[in-house]
Amino acid sequence: MSLLNSFRNHNNFRNILATASSLFFKRNIFLSQSLYLKEVKEVKINNQLIIEANIIPAPEEDRLLKTALNTECCAVCSLGVDIKHTDVPLLAQFVRSDGCMLPRRITGLCKIQHKRITYMVAMAQKAGLMSILTPPDSKKDPKRRPKWKKFNTYFDESTIQLPKEYKIKIKDF
């Protein structure tokens, strides 16, 4: 295991099996950050050494819903569920570990749903339901917040206002 690799937390990442290559090339320092996306395999067949790097399937692959592969609009539209701001395990998939939204090029959401999810994540954060997904310096316990922020608050999803150009599309949806 290289020195540079050991400072990162591996729990969230795809499996670690990049060590074989570092031993083979006698190299312990990487110039680029290792992402553990590929598994390096060495296969010897009749004096022929084949080194192949296969992409490892993500650990969440087996929990993937069938609707996620639907290409009609986006994952949330094809899910067909009225999402509320209290559905935090669902909203948590759209945010990073510090609570900020993943961009549309990664989630693949349409503009309408991206905006809606963004507002609902903000609602869940204000209600203190997603305090484990916050920046490390933030007050995790909502009871420690100042003034009115320390009291329980709930939100109405029908108050989410989308820009005018989005509204025409929502009628079709």
Next chain:
Amino acid sequence: MSALGRVRQWNAFSQVWHLFDAKWQNPFQSAAVITKYLMGKHKPFYHPFANCGDVVVVINSRHIALLGDEWKKRVYFHHTGYPGGASWTLAWELHEKSPTMILEKAVYSSMKGNLQRRHTMKRLIIYPDDIIPEDIHTNISSQIKQLRKVPKVLESDEVNNFPRIFKLPVDYVPS
């Protein structure tokens, strides 16, 4: 009178003690439900002159929930009667001083202002937390259903067991 009829009459005219858990409940929406039980309007033989109201014990009034930005927008007015004696208190300031007052005021104002109102209010017992004195706890025999579901706070293992909604790019590494 038959034995069954006698028991039925006892049940009809006995004062039932209801429990209401105000955790994550809107006090103004729950007030309408609480008043119904306080005045006895849930009974088929309700009459305003009949003393048929029940007792409602409310717990966790400290943990009520308001909609949106109501904590800093809702204002409670009070006037001492002297010149310059008017004061406006925001809902969160009032709740800091007295964790039961917002609910009590909500129930009080949800009833019609007549001579009966003060007597009906005496049947309402509010506690800021879930600690109830033993002599009141023994009387409780019924529970009023909560209007809103208490939301669950996200836990780390919940994220890893929930079905995935969308497919991440192959080369994406979560941070």
